[in-house]
Amino acid sequence: MDLGSFLVQLLNAVQYGLLLFLIASGLTLVFGIMGVINLAHGSFYMIGAYLAWSLAGKIGSFWFALPVGVLLTVALGMLIEWLLIARLYARDHLYQVLLTYGLILAFEELRGMIWGNDVHGIPVPAPFTGSIPLTETLAYPVYRLWISAVVLALAVAMYLLIQRTRLGMMIRAGASNREMVQSLGINIRMLYRFVFAFGVALAAFAGMISAPVSSVFPGMGGQVLIVSFVVVVIGGIGSVKGALVAAILIGLVDTFGKVTTLELGGLRVLPDLAGMAMYLLMAGVLLWRPEGIFGKRL
Amino acid sequence: MTSLIEARGIHTYYGASHILHGVDLALAPGETLGLMGRNGMGKSTLLKSILGLVRPRSGTVRVKGADMTRSAPHRIALAGVAYVPEGRGIFPNLSVHENLVMAARAGARGQRDWTLERVLAAFPRLRERIGHGGGQLSGGEQQMLTIGRALLTNPDVLILDEATEGLAPLVSREIWRIVREIKASGIATIIVDKNFRAVTAIADRAMILVKGSVVFEGPSERLRGDPSIRERYLGV
Known part of the structure; x- marks a missing residue:
């Protein structure tokens, strides 16, 4: 691989990683702060x-x-939290898994009714239609760079x-002691509704900005859901910082895994x-740190 | 004058077990009430029933005359009732500074008597530890942090559940000093503590719970002057 194509792949890896981070950060926030396992998270990406x-x-x-x-997706998130999720905080995780799995099916059905089952595409929007030439033969699309920049800006905003x-502070405090937060005069129900809706909007926004570079198709939520969970587990449950590091790692491993040729003992491995690759990465990380890179010690 | 807190005929259950058997409790503005009783007699449950953290099966809880029996805990807190729970309830994942300011606000009457500066002046130890994580503090420092955090909500009532439990005598004395300062500032308090001498010294009125019922209620002096009540109900 020459330097030019290496650079293109590196940019691809980082852009894919950042997009993954955007999706997974909502998942890890909702899981880490509210203790809710949201299997429908990928559906919100699709809806976006x-x-x-x-x-x-x-x-x-x-x-x-x-x-x-x-x-629209913030409103959808608030509605779902108020109508369904809020009833399950006191219950076992299994109920949340069942409910949110049901939501996946419901959203797929609704998607079919509203938008049909066809594959669609969106043209890359102006003014980001061009490409930046890297070498004489290679160029990199400006829109992908824009995606990376937007996600980085969002990551900084989220951190702040x-x-x-x-x-x-209230959100973090709620993750450690719900009852105490309420007794300090903070409406934790509204706080959680906001956090859930924020997570939903993050996934949906990721779906929106990635639509011009990947097609819009039924079942697209399922793919990202699994990768997002891998990101959350590698990064450490509830850690936004961990999600960022894990997502970039997966971006690199996945992208370079696909463009590298590697033979071991006559077998073509890569x-x-x-x-x-990303599952091996997850297994490796879990062997090293069962709580994930930035997770709290179990 | 209306009571700040008026609980009447509180019956509270945990599952099938009947914890509180028709307890009445009233707290006047500025008053200090000592709530005593051996372990498992229902003191914490009574406090939680008032705070909306546990729902009484029957009875009413009024805060400043308004019925708040079914109100969410944050509504009761916003009405001016602050809580320092048993086991402290600091947020270990927040810094000392964040613990203090996260819920700071003007009180129910708009008063801002307690500022961060005043709390840090009252607890010099917290000023030294301001940048540390809440989880890095010693037990006594955590207790100071919880009390300081509660004061920064500028409450009219402060409820202290076992504030000196497990603390070294010197640290306990420090906590009692601040409780006296809080009392002097005009905040009404309900104090649950095992230290009979310290509670009766500071409380205007005392209440003793035995198996979820009030067996004594009266001025602290009467309790101090009558060792038989003490021996019978508290075993001190």
Whole structure:
């Protein structure tokens, strides 16, 4: 591999990793703070992508579709928390798994009814349609760079929100002692509703911004759900920082696994087994640190 | 004058076990009430029933005259009732500074008597530890942190459950000093503590619970002057 294609793959890996982080951060927040296992998280990613496609078509602009889509998914998140999730905080995780699995099925069905079962695509929106030439033959799409920049900006904003604001303090405090937070005069139900809706909106936003670079199709939520859980487990449950590191690691392992050729004892290991790479990474990390890279000691 | 807190006929259950058997409790503005009783007599349950953390099966809890029996715990807190729980309840994943300011606000009457500066002046130890994680503090420091955090919500009532439990005598004395300062500042308090001498010294009125019922209620002096009550119900 020459330097030019290495650079392209590196950018791809980082962009994929950052997008994964955006999806997984919502999952790890909701899990770490509220103790809710949300299997429907991938569905929100799918809903985001379909919303971007359908709203961009209706409004005529991808850039207007984004804020409208975010508002809609925040509202959806609040509704689902209020209607369903709030009833399960006191219950065992199994109930949450059952409920959110049911949500996956319901969302798939609704998606079929509203948007159909076809595969769609969205054109890359202006002004990011161009590419930046890296070498004489290789170029890198500007839109992908934009995705990376937006996710990095969001990561910084999330860090500041959680670490530096009173709202962030309340959210972190709620993760350690719910009852005490309430007795300090904080409405924890509203706080959790906000956290859940925020997580939903993060996944949906990831779906929206990735729609122009990947197709919009039924079942797209299932793929990202599994990878997101791997990210959460590697990074440490509840750790946003861990999710960032783990997502970038998976981005690198997955991307380079697919473009590297490796033979061991006459067997072609890579790229044939590249799909397994992230699971091997997870197994390795768990052997080294069962609580994940930035997880709390179990 | 209306009571700050008025609980009437509180019956509270944990599952099938009947913990409180029709308890009445009233607290006047600025008053200090000592709540005593041996372990498992229902003191903490009574406090939690008042705070909305446990739902009484029957009875009413009024805060400043308003019925708050079924109110969410945060509504009761916003009405001016602050809680320092048994076992302290600090947030170990937040720094000392964050623990203090996370819930700081003006009181129910808009008062801002307790500021971060005043709390740090009252607890110099916390100022030294301000950047540390809550989980790194000693037991006594954690207790100071919980009390300071409660004061920063500028409450009208402070409920202290076993605030000196497990603390070294010197640290306990420090806590009692601050409780006296809180009393002097006009905040009404309900104090649950095993230290009979210290409680009756500071409390205007005392209450003793035995198996979920009130067996004594009256001025602290009467309790101090009558060793037989003490021996019978507290075993001190």
